[in-house]
Amino acid sequence: xxxxxxxxxxxxxxxxxxxPKPRAVTRAMARFMEKVGANxxxxxxxxxxxxARLVYQARQEIAALLGCEDPLRVVFCANGTAAxxxxxxxxxxxxxxxxxxxxxxxxxxxPLGALQQQGVLVSVVQxxxxxxLPVEAVEHSLTPRTRLIVATxxxxxxxxxxxxxxxxxxxxRHEVLLLVDAAQTAGAILIDLRRTPVDLLAFTGHKALFGxxxxxxxIIGPRVPVQEFPxxxxxxxxxxxxxxxxxxxxxxxxxxxxxxVVGIAGLAAGVQWVRRRGVEAIRAHEQAVTAHLLSGxxxxxxxxxxxxxxxxxxxxxxxxxxxxxxxxLGAHLLDKKYGIMCRPGLQCAPVAHKTLGTFxxxxxxxxxxxxxxxxxxxxxxxxxxxxxGRR
Amino acid sequence: xxxxxxIFLFPSVSHVLRAESLLKAKGVRCKLIPVPRSVSSDCxxxxxxxxxDAGMAAAALREGGLPVLGIHEI
Numbered sequence: 001x002x003x004x005x006x007x008x009x010x011x012x013x014x015x016x017x018x019x020p021k022p023r024a025v026t027r028a029m030a031r032f033m034e035k036v037g038a039n040x041x042x043x044x045x046x047x048x049x050x051x052a053r054l055v056y057q058a059r060q061e062i063a064a065l066l067g068c069e070d071p072l073r074v075v076f077c078a079n080g081t082a083a084x085x086x087x088x089x090x091x092x093x094x095x096x097x098x099x100x101x102x103x104x105x106x107x108x109x110x111p112l113g114a115l116q117q118q119g120v121l122v123s124v125v126q127x128x129x130x131x132x133l134p135v136e137a138v139e140h141s142l143t144p145r146t147r148l149i150v151a152t153x154x155x156x157x158x159x160x161x162x163x164x165x166x167x168x169x170x171x172x173r174h175e176v177l178l179l180v181d182a183a184q185t186a187g188a189i190l191i192d193l194r195r196t197p198v199d200l201l202a203f204t205g206h207k208a209l210f211g212x213x214x215x216x217x218x219i220i221g222p223r224v225p226v227q228e229f230p231x232x233x234x235x236x237x238x239x240x241x242x243x244x245x246x247x248x249x250x251x252x253x254x255x256x257x258x259x260x261v262v263g264i265a266g267l268a269a270g271v272q273w274v275r276r277r278g279v280e281a282i283r284a285h286e287q288a289v290t291a292h293l294l295s296g297x298x299x300x301x302x303x304x305x306x307x308x309x310x311x312x313x314x315x316x317x318x319x320x321x322x323x324x325x326x327x328x329l330g331a332h333l334l335d336k337k338y339g340i341m342c343r344p345g346l347q348c349a350p351v352a353h354k355t356l357g358t359f360x361x362x363x364x365x366x367x368x369x370x371x372x373x374x375x376x377x378x379x380x381x382x383x384x385x386x387x388x389g390r391r
Numbered sequence: 392x393x394x395x396x397x398i399f400l401f402p403s404v405s406h407v408l409r410a411e412s413l414l415k416a417k418g419v420r421c422k423l424i425p426v427p428r429s430v431s432s433d434c435x436x437x438x439x440x441x442x443x444d445a446g447m448a449a450a451a452l453r454e455g456g457l458p459v460l461g462i463h464e465i
Contacts, residue, residue, distance in 0.1 A: 041404035044425030044436045049404075052436075056408035070456075072409050238435070239403035249458065252403050 007339035010376045015156050015184060015317050015367030016343055017206045017213055021270065025210060028269035032262050039258055041238035051261050058268035059251075062209075065271050065279070066201065067192035068219050075254040076217045076264060080183040080204030081107040082232075083218035086254060087179050087200045088112060088150065090229045094119030097145040099138055101162070102127045102355040103155045106348045108181055112150070121145065127355050130308050131160035139170045148177045153185040157352040157365065158307035159290075159317030161189065164196045171199070177224060183207060183216075184315055187274045189283060199223050208282075208369070209274060211267030214260050220250060231256065282370045286316040289372050293318055296381035302388045306356050306363060316368035319358070322388045327364045330387055334364075338383040342366050394464040397445035399438045399452065400426065402460055407436050413455040414440070419448050430463050439465075 011019050032054060038047035040055045059071035068074060077083040088111040092098055098115070100108055102124050116122050123141040127133050138149060149171050154161050164180065171178035179200040182191065186201075187208030193201065198221065205215025220226065227248065234246045235256030247253055274282065291311040297303055297320050306319045322330050327344035334340040345362040346353050353359040366380060401407045407423060414421045421440045430437075440448045442464065452459055 041435075049423060049436060052404045052408060056405060056412075059405070060412070070409075071412075072405055237403065247402065249402055249406075251405055 008379075009339040009341065010380060012340060012342045012366040012368060012372070012376075012380060014369035014372070015207070015315075015347070015365065018208065018210055018369045018371075020371055021210050021212070021266075022273040024269040024273055025212065025266045029212065029262050029266040032265040036261075036265075039238075040261055054265045054268065055259060055261060058264045058271070061268050061271040061275065062203070062217070062219075065209075065275055066186065066203075066219065067194045069194065072250050073220050074217055075220060075251040076215070076259055077254075078214060078260070079206075079216040080181065080202050081216075083202035083216050084108055084150075084179070084181060085111050086232050087202060087218060088115060088148075089232060091148055091177065091179075092120045095121075095145065096147040097121040097123065097143050098148045098150060099123045099125060099141050099146060100150045101125045101133055101138070101152065103131050103133065103157070103160065103162075103352045104150070104152055104349065105156055105181065105183070105352075106350070107183070108150055108152070109351055124351070127160075129355065129357055130306070131155050131158045131352065131356055132308065133160075133162045135163055135166040135170060138167065139174070142170075142174050142176065146174070146176045148179055150179040150181070152181040152183075153191075154182075154189065154315045154317075155307075155349075155352060156184050156317065157347050157349045157363075158319045158356060159184075159314035160307055161185070161313055161315065164191070164198065168196045168198060184317065187271070187279065187282070188286065188315060190279050193219065193221070197221055197223075205263065205267040205270065209267060210270030212263045215263040215267040218254070220254075226250065226253065233257070277370065285370060286368055286372075287311045289368050289374055289377050290314070290316040290318065292374055293366060293368070293377045293381065296377070297384065300381075300385055300388050303384065306358065316372070318366045319356070319363040320366075320384075321358070321361075321363045322384070325387070327362050330364050333387045334380075334383055338379070340380050340383055395442055396439050396465050397442050397448070398424070398427070398430065398463050398465055399440070399448065399459055400430070400461040400463070401437065402458060404436055406457060407438055409455070410438055410452055410457050413451055413457065414438070414448055417447070417451040419444050419451060421448065427465055429465070430461070
C-alpha cells in the first residue's frame with residue numbers, strides 16, 4: 001500500500017497562543033516539577049525558598065524586559081484576561097467614566113459591559129477602517145468624571161499598533177489612569193515603561209513571551225492608588241498570616257492562593273529566551289515574514305486583506321478573506337488539505353470586526369511568530385491561492 | 392552573648408528577595424535565613440547581614456524604597 005505523506009504542519013495561530021515554545025520553557029517546567037515542587041513564600045524550608053526564587057526571577061525577567069524598575073510591581077494572574085478584569089473591576093465605580101477603543105478584545109469589552117450595567121459610563125472611541133486609533137478622539141472623549149483610558153497596544157484581529165507614547169501623554173496631561181492591554185505586544189514590540197510609563201500594563205505569558213498557558217499579569221505603576229484598588233480575590237498570601245485582612249502591599253495584595261509556579265517557571269524561561277534573542281531581532285524577523293505574507297496575499301485575485309499596508313505599523317497578524325467564501329470553510333480547507341492552522345471568525349473581538357467592516361462573518365487570521373519561516377509563509381500563500389481559485 | 396549579625400524582617404518573601412537583590416547590587420553580603428524563633432514565631436524568611444554592614448544595608452533598602460518590618464541583632 002502506498003504511504004500517504006502528511007504535509008508538514010504549519011502553525012499560524014500564534015496570536016491565540018504561540019507554538020512551538022523554546023525548549024528551555026519545557027525544561028524549566030519539568031525541572032520545577034521534578035526538583036522543586038514546593039509552595040513559594042509559605043515556609044522557610046529550602047524548597048519553598050527555591051520556589052519563591054523562581055517566582056521572583058520571573059518578576060525580574062519581566063521587569064527587565066519591559067523596563068519596570070521595581071519587580072514587586074509585577075503581579076501574576078491566571079492570564080491576561082484576569083489582569084484586565086482585576087484592573088477594570090478594581091478601579092471603576094458607578095458614576096466613573098472610562099474610555100476604550102473600537103478595536104478592543106472581549107477581555108476588555110465584556111468587563112466594561114458588565115460595569116456599564118452597574119452604572120459605569122463608557123465611551124468607545126471609533127477607530128479607522130484600517131483599525132488605527134485617532135488619539136485626539138481619545139482626548140476629546142475625556143470628561144471630568146473620566147477615571148481610566150483602556151486601550152489595546154496591538155490588535156489581535158488585524159495587528160494594528162496603537163501609539164503608546166501619545167496615549168501616555170494624554171493620560172498624564174488629563175490626570176487619568178491608562179490601562180494597556182499588551183497581550184499581543186509584550187515580547188513582540190519594544191516596551192520601555194521608563195519611557196512610556198503606562199499606569200497598568202496587562203500582559204499574557206503564553207503569546208510573545210513564549211511561556212505556557214495559564215500565565216499572565218499586571219504591572220502596576222506608581223500613579224495607581226493601591227489603597228483604592230481592591231483585588232478581585234482575597235486569601236492566603238504567605239505573608240501577615242496573623243491578620244484576617246488582606247495585605248495592602250504589592251504584589252501580595254493581588255496574588256491570593258498558591259500561584260501557578262510551574263507555569264511561572266516556564267514563563268521566566270520564555271522571557272529569558274526573548275531577552276537573549278532580543279525584541280528588536282524578533283521584531284525584524286516577524287516584520288520580514290509578515291511583509292512577505294502581506295505582499296503575497298495582495299497579489300492574489302479574489303483575496304481581500306485588511307489593516308495597514310505598512311508592516312512596521314502592525315504586528316505579525318494578518319486578516320484576510322477570500323471573496324465569497326466563508327472564513328470557517330477556508331480555515332478548514334487550509335488545515336485539512338495543507339496542514340495550515342489558523343483562526344477564522346471573529347477572534348473574540350466583535351467590535352474590532354465592526355470597525356473593519358468584517359462583522360459578522362469575520363475573516364481568516366494568519367498570525368506568525370519568531371519561529372515562522374519564509375518557507376512556511378510561501379507554502380501558506382500557495383495554499384491560499386488554491387482555495388481562492390476554487391471558491 | 393555578643394551579637395555578630397543583624398537581621399532584617401520584611402512583609403513577604405517577595406520583599407526579602409527584592410532586598411537580597413538590592414543588597415547584592417550594592418555589594419553588601421547577605422544571607423536568606425528562616426526567621427529565628429527568638430524574633431518571631433512566623434515560619435518565614437529574613438535577611439542576615441554582618442553587623443558591620445547593617446548601616447549600609449539599611450541605607451540601601453531605604454534607597455530602594457523597600458519597607459522593613461524590623462531590624463534585630465542576633
